[in-house]
Amino acid sequence: MAVAVRETSGSLADEERRRIVYDGGLLIFEKVPPMEELCAFADDLIRFTLDTRDPVMAQFEMDRDDYLARVATLQKRFREHAEARRLFVAALEWVGVDLGRTCWDRLYLRVLPSGEEYASGRAAKLGFHRDTWSSNVYSQTNWWAPIYPITAGRTLAFYPGYWSRPLKNTSGAWDLEEVRVRRRAGEPVALVPEPDERVDAASELRIAVEPGGLLCFSGAHLHAAVPNSTGLARFSVEVRTVDAGDAALNVGAPNVDGEAPRIASGWFRGVLDGTPLPEVMASGDPDDRRAEMGYGR
Ligand SMILES: [Fe+2]
Numbered sequence: 001m002a003v004a005v006r007e008t009s010g011s012l013a014d015e016e017r018r019r020i021v022y023d024g025g026l027l028i029f030e031k032v033p034p035m036e037e038l039c040a041f042a043d044d045l046i047r048f049t050l051d052t053r054d055p056v057m058a059q060f061e062m063d064r065d066d067y068l069a070r071v072a073t074l075q076k077r078f079r080e081h082a083e084a085r086r087l088f089v090a091a092l093e094w095v096g097v098d099l100g101r102t103c104w105d106r107l108y109l110r111v112l113p114s115g116e117e118y119a120s121g122r123a124a125k126l127g128f129h130r131d132t133w134s135s136n137v138y139s140q141t142n143w144w145a146p147i148y149p150i151t152a153g154r155t156l157a158f159y160p161g162y163w164s165r166p167l168k169n170t171s172g173a174w175d176l177e178e179v180r181v182r183r184r185a186g187e188p189v190a191l192v193p194e195p196d197e198r199v200d201a202a203s204e205l206r207i208a209v210e211p212g213g214l215l216c217f218s219g220a221h222l223h224a225a226v227p228n229s230t231g232l233a234r235f236s237v238e239v240r241t242v243d244a245g246d247a248a249l250n251v252g253a254p255n256v257d258g259e260a261p262r263i264a265s266g267w268f269r270g271v272l273d274g275t276p277l278p279e280v281m282a283s284g285d286p287d288d289r290r291a292e293m294g295y296g297r
Pocket of ligand 1: 129130131223
């Protein structure tokens with residue numbers, strides 16, 4: 001299929017955005033003011049926590065263990081910081097997301113250092129995957145944004161040839177609890193389901209968004225982090241959202257090859273009130289709840 005990449009400098013009506021995403025479109029919202037603020041906020045936090053004047057080169061100023069320990073602290077600080085959350089919520093609202101209907105998981109600051117020595121462990125890149133192989137939620141929408149300028153050598157790659165083409169994968173036997181237990185025991189284990197056959201990368205599309213921009217795509221897209229050998233680290237932020245109304249009605253991207261035994265709707269909570277998605281879905285029409293909560297009046 002021809003996957004459309006659509007760049008927009010304003011907002012989009014939420015319903016239209018969801019329809020484009022469920023159809024496999026890749027949306028780039030450019031120059032989103034709260035994202036520009038979030039980049040500046042993250043830059044301060046990164047410089048302070050990594051104790052560096054040059055965040056994208058910081059890996060060369062200290063040894064690997066020290067760097068990874070600082071990255072772990074940085075990720076924790078970012079995840080728990082109210083300002084990061086406030087700005088990301090503002091960015092979603094600015095691009096047109098109807099927050100009263102929307103659930104999300106956790107804000108995550110991802111660091112992808114350059115070079116082979118970081119190919120395993122905390123800062124390892126994710127290979128080919130669809131997020132839906134693990135979540136099994138087909139209305140899941142991914143939001144991704146770089147903090148510093150990126151290039152085709154350190155960004156995300158998409159494989160739109162697989163939007164409607166199945167790829168053999170390990171989702172059928174994937175169990176998050178087992179992954180957690182094995183990780184705690186120090187065993188090597190794949191964090192997300194993986195392809196179980198060779199991937200045909202002919203349709204690869206590398207998308208380099210400018211800082212301040214926000215990339216929005218279906219969790220059902222086959223994607224991967226590009227192996228970074230650019231000599232500069234990649235810093236990006238991401239979160240996943242689910243529209244509660246669509247999830248309740250089973251509206252979303254097509255499932256072409258996911259076989260996860262469970263639906264992980266419990267990973268998602270209301271952006272505005274923290275209610276777990278299964279409860280939101282059980283409580284009826286999100287627009288009614290939205291009115292009850294006083295939004296949209
Ligand atoms: Fe992903």
